Amino acid sequence: METAYASATQQGRDPMVRLFAAGARAMLPWLAGIIPFGLVIGVSAARADIPTAAGWLTGPAIYSGSAQIATIQMLDGGAAPIVIVATALIINLRLVLYSGAIATHWRGTPRWWRITAPYLLVDPSFVVGMDGYQRHDRLDFGHRYYLGGATVLWLAWLAAISVGATLGAQLPSGLRLELIIPLYLIGQVVGRLSDRATRRAAVTAAVIAVIALTAPLHLGVPLAIVAGLGAAMTVREVSR
Amino acid sequence: MTVWAVILLAGLGSYLFRISMVLLAERVPLPATVERASGFVAPAAFAALAATGIATAAAGTDLTQAVPLLAAAAVAVIAVRHTGRPYLAVVAGMPTLWLLTWAVGAS
Numbered sequence: 001m002e003t004a005y006a007s008a009t010q011q012g013r014d015p016m017v018r019l020f021a022a023g024a025r026a027m028l029p030w031l032a033g034i035i036p037f038g039l040v041i042g043v044s045a046a047r048a049d050i051p052t053a054a055g056w057l058t059g060p061a062i063y064s065g066s067a068q069i070a071t072i073q074m075l076d077g078g079a080a081p082i083v084i085v086a087t088a089l090i091i092n093l094r095l096v097l098y099s100g101a102i103a104t105h106w107r108g109t110p111r112w113w114r115i116t117a118p119y120l121l122v123d124p125s126f127v128v129g130m131d132g133y134q135r136h137d138r139l140d141f142g143h144r145y146y147l148g149g150a151t152v153l154w155l156a157w158l159a160a161i162s163v164g165a166t167l168g169a170q171l172p173s174g175l176r177l178e179l180i181i182p183l184y185l186i187g188q189v190v191g192r193l194s195d196r197a198t199r200r201a202a203v204t205a206a207v208i209a210v211i212a213l214t215a216p217l218h219l220g221v222p223l224a225i226v227a228g229l230g231a232a233m234t235v236r237e238v239s240r
Numbered sequence: 241m242t243v244w245a246v247i248l249l250a251g252l253g254s255y256l257f258r259i260s261m262v263l264l265a266e267r268v269p270l271p272a273t274v275e276r277a278s279g280f281v282a283p284a285a286f287a288a289l290a291a292t293g294i295a296t297a298a299a300g301t302d303l304t305q306a307v308p309l310l311a312a313a314a315v316a317v318i319a320v321r322h323t324g325r326p327y328l329a330v331v332a333g334m335p336t337l338w339l340l341t342w343a344v345g346a347s
Contacts, residue, residue, distance in 0.1 A: 036327065040330075050243045051243065054243045054244055054247055057244070057247050057248075058247050058250075058251075060251075061247050061248055061250070061251030061252075061254075062247065062250050062251045062254050063251070063254065064254060066281075066282055066285050066286065066289075067250065067254065069289055070285060070289055071246065071247060071250055073289060073292070073293060075243055075246060075247075077292075077296065081245070081246045081249075084246050084250070085246060085249045085250050085253065088250035088253070088254070089250065089253045089254070089257070090281070090285075091281055091282075091285045092250075092253070092254045092257055093257065093278065093281065094278040094281055094282075095254060095257040095258045096257045096260055096261060097274075097275060097278050098258070099257065099258050099259065099260050099261035099262055100260075100261035102262075103261040103262045103264075106262055114259070114262050114263070115259070117262075118255070118258040118259040118262050119255060119258060119259075121258045175334075175338070176334075176337060176338075176341075178293075178297070179293070179294075179297060179309070179312065179333075179334070179337060180330055180334065181289075181290075181293055182289070182290040182291075182292075182293030182294045182297075182313070183290075183312065183313070183316045183329045183330045183333040183334065184329060184330050185286040185287075185289055185290035185293070186290045186313060186316045186317060186320070186329045186333070187316060187320050187325075187326035187327060187328065187329025187330060188282075188286050188326050188329075189283050189286045189287045189290065190316075190317050190320040190321055190326070190329065191320055191324065191325075191326040192283055193321075197280065198280060198283050201280040201283050201284040201287070202283045202284060202286070202287035203287070204284075205283075205284040205285070205287040205288040205291070206287040206288065206290065206291035207291075208288070209287070209288040209289075209291040209292045209295070210291050210292075210295045213292065213295050213296065213299065220288075220292065221285075221288050221289065221292055224284070224287075224288035224291070224292075225281065225284045225285050225288050227284075228280065228283070228284030228285075228287065228288065229277050229280050229281065229284055232277070232280040232284070233273070233276070233277055233280075
């Protein structure tokens, strides 16, 4: 198999630039799913009862779609700040796992890398990045590949949120665009229900969320997520 | 605490999660239970947020407003279940909502 390095030397271009481009290309299929999500988050930022700029800030600050949705929706609903932060962090706890897996490739890297590269770490950049380290024997090649994919993702994500926020602010409120978010989430969940444990997680979380709708401090959402996780864990792993 | 502080705090916490294992010299093995559970966070969170969103919009309204909402959610579930295409939830659900809201208002 032709490596990115070999093809780069053939074309007489800097291999590091080629690797950055290869990582960026590997991210493109992900963008098809990411861009609509970003648009939806932008619309919700514009419709929510918070400054649109604050909703947009969830992009660069939190940089994880599901945690951003939870934050915007709960801020809009007037939940207690501590509950909102806790919910976002429960949703983002998976980042610790990604961090642990990819850190094995980042030992001995310069400090600037160890500070900036993790900032870009989220589901798509993790998958593309790990794939890059598997494809290339040299770690610095993998770094470039990760950086290419992660940069494209970051730019596309913030652009999509910006466009969504602009559109969402201009369209008439009679369209009830705030309901795009729950409907979008329904689509994402229903598409994954083939697995029994996932089904149990989703159904339990939805039921608890509705029951706990009027729970104090808006504790319903974090409670529902934890209950969903618990329900999924009761399904034995071998049964899938 | 303001809206801005909530967002920045959630962001800071997320960044600390991202950098946590990079800063630790050796990888701390996480319990297998935690690794497995993390795979269910997205579906559980999405389901909880979707249910909260629909229920909040429907709560406190009368039947003429609640029915189009619940019907739109039902159509979204059915459309995705039958086709396996997640985007149809919005593409089929929103027109259902508009159409039924208009029909109820016109009747």
